[in-house]
Amino acid sequence: MSSAKTQPARGMRDFLPADVRKREYVIGVIKSVYERYGFEPLETPAVENIETLMGKYGEEGNQLIFKILKRGEHEKSGEADLALRYDLTVPLARVVAQYQNELPKFFKRYQIQPVWRADRPARGRFREFYQCDVDVLGSKSMVVEAELIAAASDALVALRFKDFTIRLNHRELMDAHMSASMIEKGRRAAALVTLDKLDKIGIDGVKLELAAQGIPERSAETILYRMMNRTFLAQTGRLDLHQFSTDRPEANLQMLNFQYTSFKGLRSDPELETAASDSIEALKKIVQFTKDTSASGHIEIDPSLARGLSYYTGTIMEINVPDLPGSLGGGGRYDNLVGMFLGKDVPACGFSLGLERIIVVMSERTMFPAELVSSPADMMVTIWNEDSVGESLALATELRSAGLRVDLYPEPDKMGKQFKYASSRNIPFVLIVGDDERERGEVAIKDLKSGEQRSVRRAAVASAIRTGKN
Amino acid sequence: MSSAKTQPARGMRDFLPADVRKREYVIGVIKSVYERYGFEPLETPAVENIETLMGKYGEEGNQLIFKILKRGEHEKSGEADLALRYDLTVPLARVVAQYQNELPKFFKRYQIQPVWRADRPARGRFREFYQCDVDVLGSKSMVVEAELIAAASDALVALRFKDFTIRLNHRELMDAHMSASMIEKGRRAAALVTLDKLDKIGIDGVKLELAAQGIPERSAETILYRMMNRTFLAQTGRLDLHQFSTDRPEANLQMLNFQYTSFKGLRSDPELETAASDSIEALKKIVQFTKDTSASGHIEIDPSLARGLSYYTGTIMEINVPDLPGSLGGGGRYDNLVGMFLGKDVPACGFSLGLERIIVVMSERTMFPAELVSSPADMMVTIWNEDSVGESLALATELRSAGLRVDLYPEPDKMGKQFKYASSRNIPFVLIVGDDERERGEVAIKDLKSGEQRSVRRAAVASAIRTGKN
Numbered sequence: 001m002s003s004a005k006t007q008p009a010r011g012m013r014d015f016l017p018a019d020v021r022k023r024e025y026v027i028g029v030i031k032s033v034y035e036r037y038g039f040e041p042l043e044t045p046a047v048e049n050i051e052t053l054m055g056k057y058g059e060e061g062n063q064l065i066f067k068i069l070k071r072g073e074h075e076k077s078g079e080a081d082l083a084l085r086y087d088l089t090v091p092l093a094r095v096v097a098q099y100q101n102e103l104p105k106f107f108k109r110y111q112i113q114p115v116w117r118a119d120r121p122a123r124g125r126f127r128e129f130y131q132c133d134v135d136v137l138g139s140k141s142m143v144v145e146a147e148l149i150a151a152a153s154d155a156l157v158a159l160r161f162k163d164f165t166i167r168l169n170h171r172e173l174m175d176a177h178m179s180a181s182m183i184e185k186g187r188r189a190a191a192l193v194t195l196d197k198l199d200k201i202g203i204d205g206v207k208l209e210l211a212a213q214g215i216p217e218r219s220a221e222t223i224l225y226r227m228m229n230r231t232f233l234a235q236t237g238r239l240d241l242h243q244f245s246t247d248r249p250e251a252n253l254q255m256l257n258f259q260y261t262s263f264k265g266l267r268s269d270p271e272l273e274t275a276a277s278d279s280i281e282a283l284k285k286i287v288q289f290t291k292d293t294s295a296s297g298h299i300e301i302d303p304s305l306a307r308g309l310s311y312y313t314g315t316i317m318e319i320n321v322p323d324l325p326g327s328l329g330g331g332g333r334y335d336n337l338v339g340m341f342l343g344k345d346v347p348a349c350g351f352s353l354g355l356e357r358i359i360v361v362m363s364e365r366t367m368f369p370a371e372l373v374s375s376p377a378d379m380m381v382t383i384w385n386e387d388s389v390g391e392s393l394a395l396a397t398e399l400r401s402a403g404l405r406v407d408l409y410p411e412p413d414k415m416g417k418q419f420k421y422a423s424s425r426n427i428p429f430v431l432i433v434g435d436d437e438r439e440r441g442e443v444a445i446k447d448l449k450s451g452e453q454r455s456v457r458r459a460a461v462a463s464a465i466r467t468g469k470n
Numbered sequence: 471m472s473s474a475k476t477q478p479a480r481g482m483r484d485f486l487p488a489d490v491r492k493r494e495y496v497i498g499v500i501k502s503v504y505e506r507y508g509f510e511p512l513e514t515p516a517v518e519n520i521e522t523l524m525g526k527y528g529e530e531g532n533q534l535i536f537k538i539l540k541r542g543e544h545e546k547s548g549e550a551d552l553a554l555r556y557d558l559t560v561p562l563a564r565v566v567a568q569y570q571n572e573l574p575k576f577f578k579r580y581q582i583q584p585v586w587r588a589d590r591p592a593r594g595r596f597r598e599f600y601q602c603d604v605d606v607l608g609s610k611s612m613v614v615e616a617e618l619i620a621a622a623s624d625a626l627v628a629l630r631f632k633d634f635t636i637r638l639n640h641r642e643l644m645d646a647h648m649s650a651s652m653i654e655k656g657r658r659a660a661a662l663v664t665l666d667k668l669d670k671i672g673i674d675g676v677k678l679e680l681a682a683q684g685i686p687e688r689s690a691e692t693i694l695y696r697m698m699n700r701t702f703l704a705q706t707g708r709l710d711l712h713q714f715s716t717d718r719p720e721a722n723l724q725m726l727n728f729q730y731t732s733f734k735g736l737r738s739d740p741e742l743e744t745a746a747s748d749s750i751e752a753l754k755k756i757v758q759f760t761k762d763t764s765a766s767g768h769i770e771i772d773p774s775l776a777r778g779l780s781y782y783t784g785t786i787m788e789i790n791v792p793d794l795p796g797s798l799g800g801g802g803r804y805d806n807l808v809g810m811f812l813g814k815d816v817p818a819c820g821f822s823l824g825l826e827r828i829i830v831v832m833s834e835r836t837m838f839p840a841e842l843v844s845s846p847a848d849m850m851v852t853i854w855n856e857d858s859v860g861e862s863l864a865l866a867t868e869l870r871s872a873g874l875r876v877d878l879y880p881e882p883d884k885m886g887k888q889f890k891y892a893s894s895r896n897i898p899f900v901l902i903v904g905d906d907e908r909e910r911g912e913v914a915i916k917d918l919k920s921g922e923q924r925s926v927r928r929a930a931v932a933s934a935i936r937t938g939k940n
Contacts, residue, residue: 005519005521005522005564005811006564006565006567006568006811006812007519007568008514008515008518008564008568009515009517009518009519009552012515012517013515014512014513014514014515014565014568014569015512015513015514016512016565016569016572016573017510017511017512017579019513020510020511020512020513021511023513024511035875036870036873036874036875036876037870037875037876037877037878038846038847038850038875038876038877038878039846040487040490040846041487041490041491042484042485042486042487042490043484043485043489043490043493044478044484044485045478045479045482045483045484045598046516046554046584046586046598047479047482047536047554047586047597047598048478048479049475049477049479051475052475063541063542066517066538066539066541066552067538067539067541067545068536068537068538068539068554069536069537069538069539069548069550071533071536071537071588072533072588075537076548077548078539078546078547078548078549079548080539082479082536084517084538094475094476094478095476095484095486097476098476098477098478099484099486102486103486104891104895105891106879106880106891108846108877109487114516116516116517118541127517128515128516128517136880139880139881141880141881143853143859143863143878143880144880146863147863147878147880150863150867154870288860289859289860289863290863291860292860292863292864292867293863293867341475341476342476376509376510376578377508380508383613389613389759390758390759390761390762393613393616393617393620393759393760393762393763394762397620397762397763400506400507400624403506404506405505405506405508406506406507406508407507407508407578408507408508408613408617409576410576410606410609410611410613410617411609411611411613421574421575421576424574425574
């Protein structure tokens with residue numbers, strides 16, 4: 001049956017009805033949380049001019065963009081002039097530049113749409129996947145970060161997640177740490193990518209990679225110590241976790257102070273200290289501002305968090321759960337991206353939840369509400385014989401007008417066959433308008449679970465089914 | 471501001487929040503009607519293997535498909551291996567072939583997703599647009615056609631359309647008419663396309679085109695007479711409309727009988743008469759089956775309706791409104807398409823509503839409900855000063871937990887500036903937690919329309935706003 005020519009394209013997926021209902025449930029929950037925060041919906045085309053995307057995601061990103069061939073007489077040139085959306089952030093930056101006079105001073109938008117990346121497909125990694133983005137443009141206030149984190153947290157809580165961690169760090173703080181570790185400016189971008197792998201390749205792995213990048217061993221030792229997260233610092237005996245409060249917000253503030261003291265011996269470099277203290281202050285504010293939100297117990301300041309994308313300029317954040325490698329979502333501040341389109345910078349910060357990963361975890365943990373896996377209709381109307389088709393159609397029409405979901409068997413098959421079909425589709429009731437019922441102005445209702453059958457006046461069918469359902 | 475590099479790609483559109491809300495409203499209404507008929511949602515990838523699409527839409531279709539360049543080392547070849555979805559019907563046929571063992575015997579699915587065509591952009595014609603498709607697979611019964619027509623009609627009625635016409639015809643009936651007009655089999659496909667233009671180019675225009683195709687004048691005269699619709703027949707004095715009932719279903723049956731009599735002189739050709747009478751019987755059934763549905767007064771048998779797509783095999787249908795050239799939607803029976811993927815035929819029939827055209831008409835006629843153009847939030851919380859940020863955030867959190875949509879001004883700006891901002895965004899209330907209010911455990915609520923301000927206990931804010939709204 002399944003043959004190469006009927007499969008979806010590599011890394012892409014068909015969603016049969018039960019899958020779509022799961023996806024719509026998750027999207028619906030996330031949307032309603034975002035709306036509660038005053039975010040408004042935005043949609044952009046799947047296809048962008050190729051120049052809009054190229055050069056925004058780094059060299060690796062360029063390779064993963066799906067490019068669209070020119071059309072008509074230009075098709076033969078083999079050149080591409082369009083490309084598929086790679087994320088929702090670059091199109092947002094374009095939109096803000098294009099419609100700046102129509103948009104409010106603070107543009108709070110959410111966008112839930114697919115993106116395409118020509119990545120090697122793997123478990124939980126697809127070539128077409130949905131991002132659920134929420135961004136605020138126009139303000140440098142840490143209230144923005146606090147609201148984004150709270151909204152993402154509310155969304156996960158509404159989906160019944162309990163054990164997620166929201167890791168926070170700051171690109172300028174990392175830069176200050178690297179500066180204090182005597183890592184040259186030109187080597188820091190690559191070093192960051194390596195340091196981000198601490199969880200995966202361990203301390204020795206990171207040291208090897210840094211050495212290969214030409215970073216002296218002493219610098220590597222220093223930056224590792226400075227940027228290691230709480231867990232690692234505790235494991236290596238460099239931090240006594242018992243010195244920290246068990247209240248997570250309080251522990252985060254202590255961790256930030258602990259980091260701040262690491263710049264104390266460097267007071268001879270006032271610029272470095274200012275950069276460090278400003279970003280530490282920013283992180284402190286986020287911790288304080290989120291204290292009364294659902295995010296509070298979930299936030300962890302993690303000096304080793306780096307994030308891959310090159311456009312981040314300030315806060316960076318990522319959400320993880322213990323049973324999923326990789327993240328459920330992430331984001332950060334990117335105050336310079338709109339400037340690449342507009343010629344002048346607009347402060348911006350955003351957060352993206354990954355729909356497919358949320359669904360993978362929810363499916364494995366069976367977190368979906370039971371009602372979702374229910375039947376495609378409240379009842380099915382059968383067709384007694386060739387002459388009664390009109391009667392069955394009229395009955396279905398009446399019940400649909402009453403707001404019920406009504407399937408209609410399309411052919412005057414044997415009754416047993418029609419019942420069996422309804423049963424196989426989990427439809428709870430079948431309605432029969434046989435010759436007798438027709439004469440008496442009645443309809444027979446059969447409960448397929450109990451097998452019970454009773455006749456009711458035609459006008460009373462809707463209410464009989466509604467009662468039977470409860 | 472608006473520059474080439476910030477515009478969306480040619481023929482594509484960005485949807486700002488007000489646009490998205492309109493689109494979501496229409497999609498929501500259509501979905502809920504389809505669900506009432508027991509249709510279930512399906513989603514397929516935007517990208518298909520190029521072989522899946524090529525050759526399914528005719529030569530012109532092939533030209534309009536967006537093709538995706540191979541990646542990595544193969545990019546230089548200039549070849550395409552993938553393509554963007556051109557409609558929702560061919561992917562459905564692929565899905566039915568791929569998952570036939572998982573799908574019910576009668577697969578009733580709806581699918582509301584974008585498709586892409588490299589057409590020349592024009593008013594109401596875009597290169598990315600949404601189709602709202604509803605199809606039934608697995609039955610040849612005319613109950614299927616009746617249900618599809620009723621569902622499309624219900625959707626339009628739910629959107630408050632009143633003046634639409636659902637035109638119906640049958641491919642086999644058209645073929646019989648052409649056969650009776652002595653048009654050779656090989657010329658019929660082209661002749662159909664020409665006859666479909668009767669409304670646009672008139673009788674003389676059609677005659678010229680048919681002559682150019684090598685069809686004898688006498689055949690052209692005959693087919694024109696046979697396939698002309700009621701209006702044209704009446705205008706040319708060939709039909710007296712007063713002979714027909716004013717009841718539309720009744721008039722349609724009379725029209726079908728009128729057509730049937732046109733085969734009477736040809737009884738020497740029994741095959742032709744069977745084909746004609748079978749398809750006329752099929753159309754009669756549809757008219758009878760839809761008699762008690764919302765479609766009843768809207769259906770018109772139109773012997774000149776042809777439809778462009780080559781895969782139709784039986785009934786064809788199209789919905790029009792007077793103030794829009796082109797159609798709001800259309801569809802038909804395509805019993806052989808699944809066979810192109812599966813190797814064995816599966817009967818199928820579907821209907822597609824065009825989202826953008828529905829929105830164009832609804833916008834021009836201002837048919838959208840007034841509530842849609844409302845504000846992005848129920849209220850906005852202001853920030854009194856730097857020290858009260860936490861207080862404002864906590865208040866916003868509380869109100870959001872109560873299910874309200876709450877915007878939060880992100881900075882401790884001057885109060886007047888914050889009020890002005892809320893006002894410009896049509897947010898009806900602003901909340902203020904000044905030093906006095908804070909001390910008294912109160913919150914000031916300002917109604918931006920009336921200018922009135924009052925203080926309420928903090929715990930009573932949600933209910934005060936809810937009351938104020940009514």
